[in-house]
Amino acid sequence: MDRTRLEAFSDGVFAVAITLLALNIVVAGPVHGQQLVLVGELASHWPAFVAYAISFFTIGIIWVNHHALLRSVKAVDRTLLFLNLVLLLFVVLIPFSTATAADFLSKGNWDSRVAMALYAGVFVGMSAGFGGIFEWTLHSKNVYQPVPPERRWAARIRFVGGACVYVVAVVIALFSAYAAFVLMGLVAVYYIFERTPAPSESGEDEEPDG
Secondary structure, three states, rough: OOOOHHHHHHHHHHHHHHHHHHHHHOOOOOOOOOOOOOOHHHHOOHHHHHHHHHHHHHHHHHHHHHHHHHHHHEOOHHHHHHHHHHHHHOOHHHHHHHHHHHHHHOOOOOOOOOHHHHHHHHHHHHHHHHHHHHHHHHHHHOOOOOOHHHHHHHHHHHHHHHHHHHHHHHHHHHOOHHHHHHHHHHHHHHHOOOOOOHHHOOOOOOOHHH
């Protein structure tokens, strides 16, 4: 299968997931007979805005890196299709886990810690799916310029770092939801500046133009 269909389907899922994030941010309207202070209402929803920012940039980063990886793919096989589905399975869960974390974070109880563990757990699943695609590019013959064997572990270490932090965040969330929240935010900031290794980093060109 040509990779165009895979890219088009994936782009659609990414677009829907990133749009649903904003739809989950709701501020209560005025109630008859009661005075609503909008600034106070917005301030009380700060976990929703922070969670939205983390999830938005994480999905965006995954989309950018997904595009970069697929540019090196000549042909799509059945294995890659299912690995991509695993990635998208967790991407579409991000709006749900984001809303859940935002709703319970300020509670400061066991539910808030479970909600944050769920949030981090979805990110672990997403990282596992994307890691599977990345591993496929390291071993498949259907890529233009494979990463040389001697450089594969260095590429894996750069990539797996964020996924390992998400696993740590799941554990930390069971003790401190806020600490896990901050940790996940730092991962998003890291990946804004750190580019996921791609096969083209072997020093040769990607898919030939024209």
